[in-house]
Amino acid sequence: MSQVAALFADRTRARVLTALADGRALPASVLAAEAGVTAQAASAQLARLLSAGLVTVERSGRHRYYRIAGAPVAAVLEALARISPAEPVRSLRQGTRAAALRAARTCYDHLAGRLGVQVLQGLLDRGALVATDGVRTPRRRAGDGLAQQLRNHPYRLGPAATDVFGALGVPPERLAPATTGRPLLRACLDWSEQQHHLAGRLGADLLTGLLGHGWVERPPTRRAVRLTPAGATALSRVLGVGTEAARPEPAHRA
Template identity: 60%
Template sequence: MTRPSEPAGDVDVARAAELFADRTRARILRALLDGRALPASVLASEAGVTPQAVSSQLSRLRDAGLVAVEPSGRHRYYRLASDHVATIMEALAVIAPAEPIRSLREGTRAAALRRSRTCYDHLAGQLGCAITQSLVEHGALTPIDGDGSTRRRPGQRLSSPVPEAPFRLGPRAAGVFGQLGVAGRHLDGAPRGRRPLLRFCLDWTEQRHHLAGQLGADVLTAMIDGGWITRRPRHRAVDLTDVGATELRRCLALDV
């Protein structure tokens, strides 16, 4: 939410939480979790409301700084304003009750999200966690605490960025990430702008770490550009292609 320029009292957490407490707004934000910009018509369909109803909720989310608008000719596309919004949504998923599955379509979709999905601009789910574990095993990432597992550490919250990265770049980072298509990009460990090179999230379905940050975004981009994974048109599940399965087996000895 937009903060006033003058000093004020404590932050109004209740006011911020109210923005996420409406079912329509929550479904809009959930539809945008894959980092793409979508038109209001698609968001109305995802939220199960009329175009008029979604328009008013989008205005409120935009005014609060949770979504941004990208004009394109006569059309307007909406996206999450930052990865912080995605982090909040993922964290809320931990304590939120699951919506009942009422159809085969909903069950299939839920299984697809658990298998492989995007978490804003990086991979999550079983695929994202498996790739991260393989990066550790192949020396591209080195555990800070000596624990080579990507499992959740005591006291770490699910679906939230880990304050202190449990891994750093390993001795084989350049070679392994190069095989994944991110050779020469950020692999010297030097900071690039404001975004951390290495960041990790605790996956809410797997309770394991998955790679985030700039390097996580680069891996996702390289896999999409290389045809290893494909996005689904209406939600954030992604599908591993035959090419991708072959390449992950070659690069990381990973069978998925």
């Protein structure tokens, strides 16, 4: 455990892993820019992460594209973000990026942040999901681990699941229970909101649907996502989600 933990302790490696935490594959040049180091330094750290099994690599033409090894690695990053002290905001740009991450971001391959929590609330309100413990909110339950995918969660598909998820771009056949592989329904305790957001295969399909409709936009190298005007209208209509859910908080120069 100490050997793996040490890989997260280096600033460059931590920034590289954070850049990959949304599940996309990025080239070493982009990761070097994200980490603020030379290409040579980034390649050296990527080699260590690759050797430890925390990232995978795929060659395409002359380039090598790196990807985080899976959801467990992303869960460790989310947990560390929750217990780590906030980095001092020294510029307006830093403050804006931090606020954007809290407002709406990807957590591996599903939606997180304030928008992710509000979407889960909307799914409960519209009957697409039902809370088996009778609590009709995504609030943290007793025993929930901090900032991680939960082993047990209180949600199941509701009577309106086909209609509501279909309106969000998830085909009906994707609502079938998983017999093998990734579970259909999972929940994460969001590190910034300390409430649940939707994970699992259904969470990934939901984000894919929102992106496909153009309701959410994802910049090429950032975890923060943006709710488009069309998306704000659609989520308000389908889920009753207010436009303030994904609006970044005002940034203040430190």
